[in-house]
Amino acid sequence: DTGVSQDPRHKITKRGQNVTFRCDPISEHNRLYWYRQTLGQGPEFLTYFQNEAQLEKSRLLSNRFSAERPKGSFSTLEIQRTEQGDSAMYLCASSLGTEQPQHFGDGTRLSIL
Amino acid sequence: QQQVKQSPQSLIVQKGGISIINCAYENTAFDYFPWYQQFPGKGPALLIAIRPDVSEKKEGRFTISFNKSAKQFSLHIMDSQPGDSATYFCAASNSGGGADGLTFGKGTHLIIQP
Numbered sequence: 471d472t473g474v475s476q477d478p479r480h481k482i483t484k485r486g487q488n489v490t491f492r493c494d495p496i497s498e499h500n501r502l503y504w505y506r507q508t509l510g511q512g513p514e515f516l517t518y519f520q521n522e523a524q525l526e527k528s529r530l531l532s533n534r535f536s537a538e539r540p541k542g543s544f545s546t547l548e549i550q551r552t553e554q555g556d557s558a559m560y561l562c563a564s565s566l567g568t569e570q571p572q573h574f575g576d577g578t579r580l581s582i583l
Numbered sequence: 584q585q586q587v588k589q590s591p592q593s594l595i596v597q598k599g600g601i602s603i604i605n606c607a608y609e610n611t612a613f614d615y616f617p618w619y620q621q622f623p624g625k626g627p628a629l630l631i632a633i634r635p636d637v638s639e640k641k642e643g644r645f646t647i648s649f650n651k652s653a654k655q656f657s658l659h660i661m662d663s664q665p666g667d668s669a670t671y672f673c674a675a676s677n678s679g680g681g682a683d684g685l686t687f688g689k690g691t692h693l694i695i696q697p
Contacts, residue, residue, distance in 0.1 A: 576625050
């Protein structure tokens with residue numbers, strides 16, 4: 471399977487803990503995107519990378535959220551000091567470049583106890 | 584501020600019928616309009632997409648109609664099948680530069696009755 475891969479699929483943690491999610495894009499896709507999807511809503515854009523450069527991060531929900539793509543391949547999304555409102559599905563997508571379709575992974579579902 | 588408004592929120596269609604989902608957008612800089620299908624526990628899967636230079640695009644049973652002046656676009660699913668039962672999202676983006684993440688509608692829960 472050469473689709474977008476996300477790990478873990480499910481994460482349960484206590485409020486106040488830090489969590490990190492990983493995304494492996496489709497091979498050769500140089501753009502990588504992170505979205506958040508809450509129940510009954512469409513995905514909400516958070517940030518994106520062109521290779522290793524993070525070109526948009528103003529839409530990250532708070533300064534507790536950060537993302538990296540150190541070598542232009544896989545990416546990580548970290549949430550520090552998690553809160554109840556962070557419970558959601560976190561989706562990753564990748565594309566070949568500008569004006570190319572975005573392909574999504576199956577997401578990481580985060581539950582905050 | 585919701586930049587893409589989708590309707591209806593839910594839709595029930597008989598097998599073999601036509602399913603129609605509508606979206607309206609506000610940002611005239613949007614120039615790419617995809618539709619995604621999502622099953623429970625899965626990520627959104629791209630169905631079909633259109634750009635403003637055409638008014639209609641058809642792929643198999645799926646057709647997008649686009650009205651630039653009204654800032655509206657719609658998805659038509661012909662000969663709807665039970666396997667089409669899913670949540671459908673319209674989206675839009677400005678691919679010309681800046682933050683070109685997709686802006687999604689709230690989704691339509693489609694049920695095809697056998």
